[in-house]
Amino acid sequence: MIEMKNAGFTYGDETAESESSRDTGIVDIHLQIRRGECVLLCGESGCGKTTVTKLINGLIPHFEIGNFSGEVTVNELDTKNVPMYQLAECVSSVFQNPKTQFFNTDAESEMTFGLENQAASVEYIDKRLAQTIEELDLTPLMNKSLFQMSGGEKQIIAFAGAYLSDTDIVVLDEPSANLDLWAIEKIRGVMEKMKAAGKTIVIAEHRLYYLRGLVDTVYYMKNGRILESHDVKDFFALDDQRRIGMGLRKLNMSDLFQITRTAIQAAEQNRLRVENLTLTYQKKPVFSGLSFEIFLGEIVGIIGANGMGKTSLLRCLCGIQKPDKGIVRFNGRRCRTKDKRRLCGVVMQDVNYQLFSDSVESECFLGNAGTTAEQVNAILNEMGLSACKDAHPQGLSGGQKQRLAIAVTVLSGKKILLLDEPTSGLDYQNMLTVSSLLRRLSENGMIIVVVTHDIEFLETTCNRCLELTANEMKAIDSAKIADVFYQNSIASM
Amino acid sequence: MKENEKMIGKDYITCGVFSLLYMVAMLLSAVMNISGYTAIFYPTLVGIFVGILFVILEVKVPKKGAVVIFSIIPALYFFASGLLEGFIGFAGVMLFALITEWMMSRRHDNLNQISVAAVVYTLYMSTLGMAENFVFTDTYCDNALAHGINETIVEQMRSFYHIKPLWAAVIVSTAITTWLGTLLGKKIMSKHLKKAGIL
Amino acid sequence: MRLDIRTYLILLVLSATCASLNTHVLVEIGIILALSFLQLLSGKGVFMPRLLLLYGVLLLIQYQIFPVIPEVVVLLLSLPVVNIRSFFPVIMCVVLIYKTTQVSQVVATFTKMKVSKGATIAIAIAIRYIPSLAEEWRHIKEAMWVRRATVGIHNPIVRLSKCIECYLVPLLISAIKTSDELSAAAITRGIDSPGMPTCRKYRPMGAADYIVILLSIGVTAFCVVNEYILT
Incomplete structure (x- = not known):
């Protein structure tokens, strides 16, 4: 399904003046993802997990400026030689910032945007739209303008767009970064449905607890390399000491919660x-x-x-x-x-x-x-x-x-x-x-x-x-x- | 033309965003129209903003057709000023956009050339845009009078706009402010955008 | 009732024509009322009572207050008051279009009309970016208010330039970042596809469209006759 051989990427072009824009993104990535697998990429900020997602949806090498090496095939297509719009037919993406990823002002057209660009028939789009609204329970959102929605609601619409497009592969780049618990719960629901429909899902994420029970394989990245791969059972069973050593967020929401600092009483003035x-x-x-x-x-x-x-x-x-x-x-x-x-x-x-x-x-x-x-x-x-x-x-x-x-x-x-x-x-x-x-x-x-x-x-x-x-x-x-x-x-x- | 010199989706999106900023700059500058005298500074003020936006846009999208798309929202705005005036306004903006495109057609990476092009580009505002006031002064003033503007003001405006050297002054000052705008744009680019790794 | 974007554009151009041509205030009031009626028909929240009120206030100032106040004040106020008043049909039209038209309809209609793809995308993005721009402006304004960036600078010119820099630069940076992120999202959804996209939101013009167009042509014709032949 997805295969990466020796893939590497360096951001920025050779003439860039500032050093910050010439980071090494990733080096020497070998990865194989099966059809229907749900993969989590985790690691500290700047470890290259977002870069890996860009290799799959084609933003590298088609959009980002930089130096790409190696070979990435998605659905038997070599991403280097296939134009973006063709990749878009088998990969859909959801990004971090809900504010800047919609093109339309109404939710309905936003969700159908991908299929419309593929010139699908109106009947098919209408059918998918009705299905999506029903299956994801979106009726209350449909009458709102995207600009009246909260960040969480916008992100749900972005997920619904990916769901509606019905692509084989879904790439999620820190989808929960700006969301509250309610929205996280909701997008998890969408991800479950995607998985049940047999989609291949690749997630790069900091927040991990909500992915328990959803992902199949976990890759831990550091400094642009894949350092470890974990079976999901072992990963979510990691003890706190090990997890903190890896710089990862909590794996379990229901862990006993304890405020470590004590309450303070101060004088009347302060x-x-x-x-x-x-x-x-x-x-x-x-x-x-x-x-x-x-x-x-x-x-x-x-x-x-x-x-x-x-x-x-x-x-x-x-x-x-x-x-x-x-x-x-x-x-x-x-x-x-x-x-x-x-x-x-x-x-x-x-x-x-x-x-x-x-x-x-x-x-x-x-x-x-x-x-x-x-x-x-x-x-x-x-x-x-x-x-x-x-x-x-x-x-x-x-x-x-x-x-x-x-x-x-x-x-x-x-x-x-x-x-x-x-x-x-x-x-x-x-x-x-x-x-x-x-x-x-x-x-x-x-x-x-x-x-x-x-x-x-x-x-x-x-x-x-x-x-x-x-x-x-x-x-x-x-x-x-x-x-x-x-x-x-x-x-x- | 090489493949990577053609405008694609992302370039159109950038141009659309800048086009809206251009439009906002025009609306802000319309404050100048609050009195009949300061109206002559309208192109002068817009010039500064256009200078800044033009340079940054050309560096961000160094491709043929960027200026035409950049002009599209203001052109539509002119189009909404009536059948005849609208058509002249629309055609005028597009004509200057095409001239500018032609000027930069060889080298899209030369900042000086871009600045010169920006100065030529804003000329449409100080020439065509001011023609109504300076060439058809009497029609313009009669029309203002008919719409109900105070007679004393209209007569002052009439004698004011009959001073033709003023028009030359408007053209020159607009050219100067646009040039200053491009300098500012370059400053912002080197001080902020390039340094932050955004451009 | 929702009209086609083409009808709206014709309406916009014609009402602008009337606004610059017509000098009879009664005709102008008639046009404004007709546009208000159209706004009321176009759905909830399109008609803005305050806007109409503002028009009334401008009329009142020009015809009732100007004759009785000192001329110095009239000299100051005449131009803005009269200009905004006579431009009002266009303002009403723009409100009508902005509040009732969705980006997807513009894109669908323009694509069907074979408008160049680049222009269509740029116009769509510009419309979509208006609320974002307002939001960004508000954020920057609030941040500046908390920050008090110009405190301690006494030279007014330095102060002004610092102030402009503090507003302009974040705005430009966010404009560029936004357009990059929008582009990334749009191209992963196949915006660069060379084929003709499905125009799901396209609707052919209906009877209401033709009626509105005919009426607005009629009003324009009346304005022309009224200005050049009757008087």
Whole structure:
């Protein structure tokens, strides 16, 4: 079905000036995938798993600029000599970013796009569409414009498109990177159906627990090579020590969940106090009457079901959005919008929009007028960014960008740090780095609030966990967090 | 023509995105039309944006036909300004796009040549686009009056647009700002896009 | 009721023609009301009461307020108020088209009409990119607001250029990245296929289309006669 012989790829063309764009992607890949097999490629960021998926769907060598060697055959077609549109008839792909992979504005045409390009008959397309909608239970999504959908819903439509095209091979490149638990549960359902239909599935992924029971073979990659191949039983039975050594995320969701840090009580002055916060958006109530306190030196995780307004809550705290009602006090003093802006730093889910300068170093000085070079060097050291001091912020990896955004917030002397889904696309190592960094910052007297659905991250990082519901902030017993997560994902389905 | 010099799907997509940015730049610059005098700076302001976009687009898509596709949304916008004016506007933009394509047809990798082409390209705004104001001044002003614009303003505009050297000034200033735009575009490319490995 | 994209384009061009030709405000009000009616027929959420209200306000300013306020103010406001007012039919049309037309219909119709594939893709992408662009702009604006990037720079020119750089560069970077990712997704779904794709969303023109076209030609003809022959 899929066969790779001695395949290698180096990114960038020979004349490229910057070194970052001349990475070695992969070397010496030998791989054989049977028809109907479900293969998981895992490994740390930059290990080359995405590159392998591109070999299969033909983006290498047809789209990416670089140096390709070896031989890849898909369905007896040599990918080098076959044009993309012909490969598209037997391989469909789903990518990481749900925002940038749809061409149409309505879900229906988006799903049929592949078949339309193959000039399939209208009757056949209509038949497949009706089947897909029924089998994947998509009726509630079909009347929405793609632009009104959440990231998770968009990704489900992308999966539905692959399902509808009915290609023999499906390639998934970190499909869960930007998704919440509800959407992950849903795409897992689609993958099960694909597998039952006899499709060959290749997945490159950081999050592993949801793939249990789905994949047949696991390949572990490092530095552009396939290091180990595992039978699925052995792989999901790996003990924690071995797994952490390999830099992999949790294999089992239901592992006992335990917040390792203890709760803190602080003096009356050192706290952020929110009273009766109420927000309506486009005439619909988002949340009302939220009251809670967060102490200095504490990291608080906020969880909640889809669409509960977790991001809106952060936006209200930092002053981007004006709540309808409610008071925010810091150290007992009431904060107006101006004060919130001065006090709070935010690291948004898509950190790309928060970086403006042409080098990591100048990014640190931007907007932080009084900063000295020593301070910048110290913080870059702490964040593990001093090696790429002169690199362009937009050229950094996802984890590095996030740490840079945190560094900038620290330098600007802000007391409160708000993070929205900081670990959604990160591998284990990067997640740990962020976690230990945040812990150090909080020990130095910062208030940190994290909105997340990454249980593993909550567990290693937070002191306390709050659940956002429509009209209160529920404190959650640390032993019950996994249950709450599970119920939330059931409820939103 | 070699196979890799032909426009393919991804080039059309890039051109479509840039074409929309071009359109947005035009709409932003339309702020200039808020008074009859500053309207002459409309092409001047658009020139800066077009200069930036043009250089980056040509480096990203160094192929024949990129400028024509890049012009398509603004051309449609002109088309929506009425039957006669629309057709002239549409044809004018496309004509200049073709001239520019021809100028760059030999070398798509020469940045200076691209900059010159950009300057020629924005000429349509300062020549054709301003012709209504400067050549058919009286018709233009009568029409404005008939639509209900204050008479004092119309008469001021009439005498203003009869100063023909102004037109030359508009053309020259647009050329200059477009050139500046291309310089800015090159700066952004070397300072940001190339360094970040995006281009 | 959904009309064909071709009908909409004809409607757009003709209403622009009327807008520049017609100088009788009563005729203009008639056109605006007819377009509003068409918007109301076109489904929920297409008709924007606020837009119509804005038109009314502009009319009110021009005909009721201008005669009574000092001329200095009129000199300042006359051009924008009158220009936007007389451009309003086009604005109404654009709203109508943008709210009712899907990218897939544009692509299907243009493909059937043998418009070049490149132009079709570019137009489709441009329409699809409008909401993304708005979203990106909002993100950048918010990030800038939190960041206070220009604090501490006193020279106004340096400040302005820094500000422009901070808005423009992320926007350009994200435009390029988006177009790359879109391209990758599109070509893995066979957009470069040389054959004629299926045009599932193509609908031939119906009676409603012909009626709207005839009516709009009639109105345009009336405007021409009214301007050049009757007066």
